[in-house]
Amino acid sequence: MPELPEVETSRRGIEPHLRNKTITDVIIRQHKLRWPIPKNLPALATGQKVRQICRRAKYIYLKLDNGCIIIHLGMSGSLRICTKHTTVEKHDHIDICVSNGKILRLRDPRKFGCVLWTADDINEHKLFKSLGPEPLDETFDATYLRNKAGKRSCSIKSFIMNSHMVVGVGNIYASESLFKAGINPKRRAGSVSLARFEKLVSAIKNTLIESIEQGGTTLKDFTAEDGQPGYFAQKLLVYGRKDEPCTVCGSPIKKLNQQARSTFYCSRCQK
DNA sequence: ACTTCGACCTGTTGGC
DNA sequence: TGCCAACAGGTCGAAG
Numbered sequence: 392m393p394e395l396p397e398v399e400t401s402r403r404g405i406e407p408h409l410r411n412k413t414i415t416d417v418i419i420r421q422h423k424l425r426w427p428i429p430k431n432l433p434a435l436a437t438g439q440k441v442r443q444i445c446r447r448a449k450y451i452y453l454k455l456d457n458g459c460i461i462i463h464l465g466m467s468g469s470l471r472i473c474t475k476h477t478t479v480e481k482h483d484h485i486d487i488c489v490s491n492g493k494i495l496r497l498r499d500p501r502k503f504g505c506v507l508w509t510a511d512d513i514n515e516h517k518l519f520k521s522l523g524p525e526p527l528d529e530t531f532d533a534t535y536l537r538n539k540a541g542k543r544s545c546s547i548k549s550f551i552m553n554s555h556m557v558v559g560v561g562n563i564y565a566s567e568s569l570f571k572a573g574i575n576p577k578r579r580a581g582s583v584s585l586a587r588f589e590k591l592v593s594a595i596k597n598t599l600i601e602s603i604e605q606g607g608t609t610l611k612d613f614t615a616e617d618g619q620p621g622y623f624a625q626k627l628l629v630y631g632r633k634d635e636p637c638t639v640c641g642s643p644i645k646k647l648n649q650q651a652r653s654t655f656y657c658s659r660c661q662k
Numbered sequence: 663a664c665t666t667c668g669a670c671c672t673g674t675t676g677g678c
Numbered sequence: 679t680g681c682c683a684a685c686a687g688g689t690c691g692a693a694g
Contacts, residue, residue, distance in 0.1 A: 394687055425670065425690085449688075466688055467672075482672085501671045503688060518690090545665060554689075563687050630687085650666075653685085 393464045395526070395559035396599060398449045400606030401470050405495055406444040408472045409453065412489035413440050421484040425465060425505045428485060432508050436460060441489065447513070448522050448558035453487075458510035460487070461518070465503025471496050523557045526595050531557055533588035540588075542581040548649055550580035551595070560595060563630045564602075566655045568594040570629045575661040576654045577647075629655040 393401070417433035429435075439455035446452075451470075453460040464470070473486075473494040480498065485506055487495040497506065509516045523539075524531040539556050548569060551560045560568065569576050571594035574587055583591070628638055633646040637657040647654050 397687085423671095425688090463688080465671090466686070499671095500673060501686090501688095503670065543664075549665085552689095561687055651668095652687095 393449065393468065394561040394563055394602070395449055396602035396606050398451060398464065399446055399603050401464070402444055402446045402451050405451075405470055405472060408491070408493045409441045409444055409489055409495060411440060411442070412491055412493070413438065414455070414487060415490055416486070416488040418486040418488070419484070420479075420486075421482075421502070424484065424499065424502050425463070426507065428506045429508050432460070432506070435508055435510075436487070447519060447525070448554060449561075450518070452513060454513075458508055459513050461505070461507040461509060461513070461516070462497065463505045464497075465499060465501060465505070467501040468497060468499035468504035471498070521555055523553075523555050526557050526559050526599055531592065531596075533585055533592050536588045536592060537583075537585045540580040540583060544579050544581060546576060546649055547574055547578045547580045547583055547591075548576040548654055551591070557595075559599065562652050563627065564595065564598050566630045567598050567628055570656060570661060571598065573661055575658070576649065576656050578662075629657065631655065 414436045417436050419428050419432070422428045422430070435458065436455060439457055441453050441455060443454040444451065445454060449463060451462045451464075453462075462470070473496045474492055475488075475494065477494070477496070479496075482500045483496055483498045484502075485497045489495070497504065507518075513519055524535070536551075536556070540550060543550065545553075548565050550556055551568065552562070552565050566576065568591060572587065572591040574583065574591060629644050632644045632655060634643050636642070637644055637660060640657065640659045642657060642659045644655055645658055647656075
């Protein structure tokens, strides 16, 4: 269920356990994720040192000297740091074992996630090549979005959730950001003014920064073998609040479906 | 080039 | 209390 803040929190959580450690083994229990885990991944990665633990969009990747291990958590994936004594649970699909005895373990009940390998420049990888800017990058601003929006007829909500426009805005933060910016989620992307894109960009950045900070304070011990990994409840203004009063004007929050996803908004505050 | 929609999978929840 | 349908925070790739 990870949105970008959870992915970044996961990256930060696993980083100190893996950086500069040598991979001693890769154990695959289930190949069939969104795409098959490459059969030769253990052969490629074993013996290599993990140089960096990075994030791009909602992908986490481990940089080795001979390539990268790309990880996506899909809808239900989670990462934890284990030891060889940690019980393997159902849906624990892959272990990446390193030289200090720690194990990076991916659990993903719905199997929408993936673990892939690339030997080439990560930015040339098919999944990375056409990604839009990071939402917290300074190149992501109102002018950029206005230009991208052009005369497009798709809804502003699906526009900001489109990874070719900007990455990392998931279903929850799309609703939350549009509420903060006062924009109706059904509005055509092409009809949003530059001034309103300014508000929207600020809202997206603020929402994400706040959540990442909250993740950092919530995250005490990522090894959390017994409980959940570094996910965290967040204060939501509209998401999941159907029929509850708007925090600004008091009118009931509405729910609608867009592209088969739930959208929550205030019809009085968002035009 | 743009938009919509199906597909992938299992666990949880809410209504009857 | 139990059953079943609906739903869940992602996103690619095909089809129109």
